[in-house]
Amino acid sequence: MVRLFCFIKFVYFTAMPFIRLTKIERKRFLVLITCILLAIAGWLFLALNNKYVYTAKTVLVYKNFPQKKAFHPLQSDTVDLLVEGTGWQLLFARLRVSPPSINISLDKLNNRNYILFSEQLYSVNNQLETSQKIISVRPDTLYFDFSKRTVKRVPVRLVSNLTFAKQYGVSDDIEFSPDYVTVSGPQEELEKIREWKTDTLKMRDIQGPSVSRIAMRPNLQKNVNIFPSTIEVKLPVDEFTEKTLEVPLKILNNGEYYNVKLYPKKVKITFMVALSSYQQVNEDFIEAAVDLNEWKLQKHDQLSIKLTRFPDYCKKVKLVPEKVDFIIEKQ
Secondary structure, eight states: OHHHHHHHHHHHHHHGGGSOOOHHHHHHHHHHHHHHHHHHHHHHHHHHHSEEEEEEEEEEEEESOOSSEEEEESSOSEEEEEEEEEHHHHHHSOSOOSSSEEEEEOGGGGTOSEEEGGGSHHHHHHTOSSSOEEEEEESSEEEEEEEEEEEEEEEEEEEEEEEEOTTEEEOSOOEEESSEEEEEEEHHHHTTOSOEEEEEEEEEEEOSOEEEEEEBOOOSOTTOEEEOSEEEEEEOEEEEEEEEEEEEEEEEOOTTOOEEEEESSEEEEEEEEEGGGTTTOOGGGOEEEEETHHHHTTOOSSEEEEEEEOOTTSEEEEEESSEEEEEEEOO
16 A cells, blocks of 8 residues: 555656646546546456466375376376466465465275376365366376386395495495385386496595485386385495415316416405405415417417406406417327
């Protein structure tokens, strides 16, 4: 009301220099303008208090999933709501409802393949935080495609982006709790799933063990569910130092039982190992071999050394030598 009178004064003092009126005429003009503005304000107030029907978009959030069926919605998860509200709500809400999403129960899918909004209007209206009232929803019927639900356990795969302080690194197998997730959905979809990735674990300048809780990657298929949605990751981290071992060489693919003499018979392996594992990592943890097929099939005059067993938590630095000479005595 204060703003209204300020506006009247503004109109009065702006127009008066251009219109020559007597004192009585000026009073009458001011009264006339005031009455007109009050009438407009009264009309707006009454109009905005009236009920109107308008359309607002909202997102569906499904709950009460059927236990023995896998489903796939055949329409978008965004619907149009026909909302009844006052003109004030229409003016200030800007065609939005609060909250911006509504929960829809899917318990009826245990007996049929569609959901009727008209059956859930009461519960939907109870979710609104204002006096807005939903009259109907377009479309009123949601259809779903069904297939038999199966359950499968798949291993967790960590996706990480880690950097370590100088001479630090992962010193043992990374542990997950749990180390698998349970997925449920149509059998043809589950056959494509071999593992389930986590969100990216990002850590910088690591120099000690850590325990983190990380979310699994969100499911892109609405008819496949995953449990649990988060896992615990234990990251063993230790300082590394260099160690050298001599390992005897084994011979692969000697089906003919040739008498093979290698020069040298052992290889020196230099690698980085965690300080906590320095003493326990010995020759028994590492296997090195040469493949005789390099001579039989590829006619090489030297055989390359391959590590057939090597601890994941160690980091190879070098092999000396990388190739060996050999003599074959045929029997």
